[in-house]
Amino acid sequence: MRWTIAPAPDREKVTELAHALNVSSVIASLLVQRGIDSFEKAKQFFRPSLEDLHDPFLMKDMELAVHRIEKAIEEGENILVYGDYDVDGTTSVALMSSYLETVSDRIATYIPDRYSEGYGVSYQGIDYASDNDINLIIALDCGIKAIDKIAYANEKGIDFIICDHHRPGHEIPEAVAVLDPKREDCNYPYKELCGCGVGFKLIQALSVRRGASIETVTPYLDLVATAIGADIVPITGENRILAFYGLQVINTAPRAGFRAMLSQVKKETLTITDVVFTLAPRINAAGRMKHGLYAVYLLKEKEYDTALQFASEIEVYNSERKATDHSITEEALLQIDKNSEKDRFTTVVYDEHWHKGVIGIVASRLIETYYRPTLVFTKSGEKLAASARSVKGFDVYNALENCTDHIEQFGGHKYAAGLTLKEEKYEAFKAKFEEVVATTIDKQLLIPEVSIDMPLDIEEITPKMYRILRQFAPFGPGNMAPVFMTNDVIDTGYGKPVGADEKHLKCTIAKNGKQFGAIGFGLGKHHEIIKNRQRFKVAYTLDENEWNGNVSLQLKLKDIK
Template sequence: MQKRWTFKPTPDKATVDQLSAGLGIGPVLSQLLLHRGIQTYDEAKFFFRPILEHLHDPFLMAGMEQAIERIDKAIAQNEKILIYGDYDVDGTTSVALTYSFFSKRYDQLAYYIPDRYKEGYGISTQGIDFAKENGFTLIIALDCGIKSVDKVAYANTLGVDFIICDHHLPGDELPDAVALLDPKRPGCDYPYKELSGCGIGFKLIQAYAQAHDIPFEEVTQYLDLVAISIACDIVHIDGENRVLAHYGLQRINTEPCIGVKALMGVAKKGSSEYTISDVVFLLGPRINAAGRIDDAKQAVELLISCHDDEANTLGALINTKNLERKEHDLNITGDALSMIDESQIMIDRKSTVVYREDWHKGVIGIVASRLTEKYYRPTIVLTRSNGHVAGSARSVVGFDLYEALCDCSDLLIQFGGHKYAAGLTMKPENVTAFADRFEEVVSATIPPELLIPEILIDAELELKQIDPKFFRILQQFAPFGPENMSPIFLSRGVQVKGLATLVGGAHLKVTIDQQGSPIFDCIAFGQAEHLDKINSGQPFDICYSIEENVWRDKRSIQLNIRGIRFSEQ
């Protein structure tokens, strides 16, 4: 697929030179820092040397004092407390963290995860009824609740109080909860706005520990869970999240909790350390698979486990669910690709809407992401669920999917989400009309360039500049993620050494140099179409990220090629 190569704006040379002189680094590295808003020595020190002392006082968050007071009252009066969270990675890690911390100090405690298919996302009436029927008078809701105005009002009529710990944008009206912890709510002056749901849970236990003189080490032992939530919920990895992710990854790689350790055992990564990317692709899908295929409570049971045997059994069970999830994913993706490839009408469209009533609802979001990657256009995958048609939608960079769904709202029962991902429900008889309307809206509003994937390039680099010092400093930019993505470089006129080969049928393995530079091994995923031209010996340009490759305990620098261009292109 053809891609757009776009350079990030080049900072002013005088600013680059000044930062380079102050830090004793080259201009390319200074340019990377400036792209991240880092302009001074002190800001660079904060970036490169995150410390736990950089974490903000949790009581700066609006509602925190009320939350701690209500928890103290519940414990003093021996009330039953229910820890409530969603069925995805952020929700289950939030529940595991909060339950694990408080269960060591109080025994009138339980947790609740809603059923993905019977209750859906967020706080449910069934969950509130469960609390009432079982004598719970306080619910601590994590990663959800900031828009649950009606549900909280219902709970209030039953004498069930809510503490809401959420990180999503609130609506026009706030729920009438005892405490609302959400940095994005109006009137909250908390300095960092992009915490994950589990991050809000972490601030809650940090505040409780602070108020009760509990050693901070009893809070930081849960940072492995926070790092998993940050990685898998794709929140910003800057500011406070960078500190949490940095120390959370350290915890994962040195002293993970028993449940995470069991999960790492079934993931079988090998000897190298876990990165944010490894967490996203190896741990996240397994945690999610519990709720997609069966019951997300199994993920919480694993993450709160205190015994190796129990954790290993649960880890093996969840791994089996993940294998089942992969099979559904593979089959549904194959079905969807066939539908599109066999229809010229669908091929020519600027959007994708596919529907089959027997597809597994738990994986349609994953399939929507795969189809978006394949065809690079706004995509919706639909299936039958509880008498209606339910769908997952994914967008391309720059196109507001939620706004497009607003223009189709008369054909929908309900929908929700944000710019790049959403869920929706409709009547079965509206599927064809919806697909046509969605295509009309997308065709009328999407600029043509947004249908071409973009590679955003940080800087041009000569291969000879990639020396051990450069790579050592570049590694300190990690952990990578939104707002701090792994830098992409452009090098021109590189040439193959020997012959490029195919691995896995679709991926290029190639060794290159550039006008007498050191030789670098490269991998180019999904770019097999360039094999013959590369092997013809003609020079080509590449854009790439720089990685460390570990093979049989040997470490080397590897270039991960994101795009290849020849002179005629």
């Protein structure tokens, strides 16, 4: 791995901030690196406030969206809440439909089938609305590129409100309202909301119009926090406020569906990381293995016993998902090996029998072995469908834009995208994608990176420092857990590989008479470096270790050199 150390922040700003906040220069440096260089900014960072949420009516078309929904409620129209089948989509549908059900009894929900309909707004969904006398569809986490589908709905007399956060194409659909902060003509101050976040801004606007306070919609923030974590959007600005209060809801008043999924988890306080690795995979599993509506039913269920039944079904889907993605990953690695494709700049693999629901996970797994932009294809009807994942620093969405001659349709983000193409175009696309990446990627990006915030003397690590660091949470893109580096440490002599296949490393790191326990997941092979009291350097985050009721600080190793 390559280690990159962030530039040292302005010393004068650090000194001023440390004095203003009465904190150490280490804490002040970390804050200044994050753009927090004044008392007021620090107050907003450490004490997120719902009052700092932006006025939802700053978003382009919000007035139009609110007016159309109010008209539908007033006139007793049927409303269909439509969303994608992943975590962001299903939480969005649960949020919007459960809110609207408090003011109307004419709300239906719709999640497209991953296999028969594919991603986003579908003709089948519009036909369903038409057949069921539905005049208004609210599409969440999708729709920004559905030009033809929205035109089809207009022909049928069905209005659309789009709540999306993906990048628009050259044309905006002819919907009644298109809420997307990434629209070039939208002046909304924060651009990084997830789909559920855009949905939340809409229910916030509706509640404002009804004269209600922000507290009436805060119970929905558990869904927003889950989507923020799962969709890997930056946890900065407004997202930080939404995630902070959403985690409070999860930890103090979780909805029945969350309680049911967490019934086997013995943890007092959940972090955003726990949400990402515990709740999100289970919510996703429904859409991957069965149907996304199962997740919506679970998230909306009010009775705990019924929620437990839904959760146990979803647990089965999640187990199936794990087994399936494991076997497909093995097959994909064999295919790469067999075709001697280890020297390429990209990984592109295809098998018509691979399960479409897990190819995105498989793409992420392949990056763990071959660190480069990756696409995993499978057969989907008459066409091929793929999930794309990228390495840090490389925009795979832009790369796909340069391959549009071979693609039927695509959409997504900088680091994750989806696409479809005709089978006969596969080889040409594969060659073009390799050419685009090979000629545009900085070769350094093909080596996994450890981003280090700052060097740290081991003596500076104290319980007080860790208590303040914990208040930097929730962590995520744009506000990652601080990574430190310490040189010239030794192991006290008891370091050893641990776990299955001795994959991990456990040791005690010492310098200048001070020592800390350390754990390095996946670093078992580095035991040779630390043997015989050899000096080495470590990159790590700080963590707590609980053992037999005793809690102590430990270093969570990211790499050793």
